[in-house]
Amino acid sequence: MKLNDDGYRRPFLNPLFRDKPVADARRSDAFAKACPALNLDIRPYKTERYDPIWGELKETFTGYASDPEIRRNGSSGGVLSALAQYCLEQGLVDGVVEVRASTINPLENIAVVSRSRKHIIASCGSRYAPASAAEALAFIASGEEKFLFIGKPCEAAAVRQVQAEDPRLRENIPYILSFMCAGTPSLRGTDELLEQLEVPREELASFRYRGDGWPGKTQAVLKNGERRTMTYNESWGKVLNRHLQTRCKICPDGIGEFADIVCADGWEASGDGYPTFEEADGQSLILVRSDQGQKLFGNARAAGVVIAEDMEPAEIRKIQPFQYYRRTTIVARLLAMKLLRLKTPSYKGFELGKGLREIGLYQSFRAFAGFLVRRKKIKKRQLELA
Ligand SMILES: Cc1cc2nc3c(=O)[nH]c(=O)nc-3n(C[C@H](O)[C@H](O)[C@H](O)COP(=O)(O)OP(=O)(O)OC[C@H]3O[C@@H](n4cnc5c(N)ncnc54)[C@H](O)[C@@H]3O)c2cc1C
Missing domain, CATH: 3.10.450 (Nuclear Transport Factor 2; Chain: A,)
Structure with a gap:
């Protein structure tokens, strides 16, 4: 993955593989199925309990890391890092694949393997710029070690979907954690x-x-x-x-449906329903999505690594109004893209029509028109620059 001129990361073919047509055909087929910019298929991971807005939910909590240093350094309650540290300590994995700022260039985000509490604390926090945790997959596939993977929802999806094609990656990555994501800024x-x-x-x-x-x-x-x-x-x-890439604006999965456990900000809603963002002790919203996630979270909670309180799924909407709005207006934006003859990704199994019915025609029309107007402005700016 390399930064392009617009400040986003994009895949480039490694010239070393260019002369290997057999491997390429197999690889490019697996890539097309796994790449979240082309394809997201949630069907294999759904049950009859599937919620059309929030996905598969086994349990929902609010909580935080009991380790005060992790909680303070964490983006919200430090729960992702606390779970990563727990997995290392218990020997459930040999390393944690995550993202941190390069020590050479503080603006560059690099994929790393953390193997100690010190490394995990150094990777705490959100990096609001392009990052590619899944770059570590080639390394993971080359050995026998086990890893916990932390990445954005699109990266969690990429890993889960490539695991379906690659048994070695299935074996070597027993846990996938993610966080809610409003999009990657350039x-x-x-x-x-x-x-x-x-x-x-x-x-x-x-x-x-x-x-x-x-x-x-x-x-x-x-x-x-x-x-x-x-x-x-x-x-x-x-x-x-204001710098989010287009793919993020039409993402049906800002909520990490392919992960075992997902964390987000556990904001307090203010009077108008939007968070106040006032400084406080970190608090995370925690969604447990799979059996594997449920076992891990239950054990970490019982060991006192994470302090958590049960929460009703109906409360998520109040805490994450943006995610609710984007999920329910995706169909409108996809229609706008189709009208403009832009290529759209294939989304399967997300039950997006139910979201559209829930938000109603007025909001859908606003999202549809807003997308068209923004594209027009971008095109005008591009013409001016040219
Ligand atoms: C681009 C982006 C958009 C986000 N949008 C939302 C949102 O809409 N709503 C919301 O509630 N929360 C959002 N968050 C997530 C939120 O900021 C917290 O990450 C989340 O609450 C988990 O907190 P934590 O304290 O448990 O994480 P920590 O314990 O601090 O762990 C954070 C983990 O995320 C990894 N990470 C950080 N940045 C990136 C990145 N760019 N790509 C891949 N991995 C990364 C770190 O390596 C670390 O492993 C976003 C984060 C990012 C990076």
Whole structure:
């Protein structure tokens, strides 16, 4: 995966494989089935309990990591990192595949294998820029070691779908964890943040989007030790979310349906139903989706690694209004894309029509028209630049 000129990561064919047609045919077939930008098929992982908005739910909780350092460094309640640390400690896996900022270039996100609590804490927090945890798959497939995989919902889907084609990956990745995702912003979004903070790239020593509290500030540390910050609401709410890639805007799975366990921000809704984003001790929303996830979460909870309280699934909508809105308006946006003759991915089994019926015609029409207007503006800007 490489960054393109628009600041997004895209797959490029490794020239080393170009002359191997037999392997290529097999690989490209598996790739087409697994790539979430082309294909998402949830049918093999559904039961009759499937919820058309929130997917397969075995249990729902709110909670946080009992380890205070993990909770503080975590993006929300540090639950993903606490579960990863538990799996390492118990010997359930040999390593955790996740993403962290490169120590050489603080704006580059790299896929890493964490093998200690120190590594896991270094990978805590959300990186709101392109990242490819699934890059580690070639390494995982080459050995016998077992891994817990943490990635965005699209990466969890890629791993689950490629596992269906590859028994070695099925064996070597016993757990897949994910988080709710509103979309990946282009690296240009981060450039805009640095501009607002008046930090030249070459003077940057480290950069975090959030964490170190909840939601925690966006923080640039300069090589001379100076710190510049802005709030989560300013960075995500006013800059980063304007740089999302098109695929994320038509994603039916911002909620991690292919993972065993999914975490999200356990925001408190304010009067208008939207979160207040006021600083507090980290709190996660936790969705347990599979038998494997249920066993892992139950054991980690019983061991006191995660502190959790039961939550009614009906409450999720209040905590995650954006995810509810996007899921129920996907059909409208897909129709707008088809009208514009843009290529759309194949989504199977998500019962998106039920979402459309739930949100109603008025909101669907707004989403449909909004998509068309935004595309028109982008096209106009591209023409001006050309
Ligand atoms: C692009 C993006 C969009 C998000 N959108 C939402 C949303 O709409 N609603 C919501 O509630 N939460 C969203 N989150 C998730 C939220 O910020 C927390 O990650 C989630 O609550 C889990 O918190 P935690 O404290 O358990 O995670 P932590 O314990 O801090 O663990 C975070 C894990 O995520 C991995 N990670 C971080 N960034 C990336 C990345 N870009 N790609 C792959 N892996 C990564 C880290 O390596 C680490 O393993 C988003 C996160 C990202 C990165």
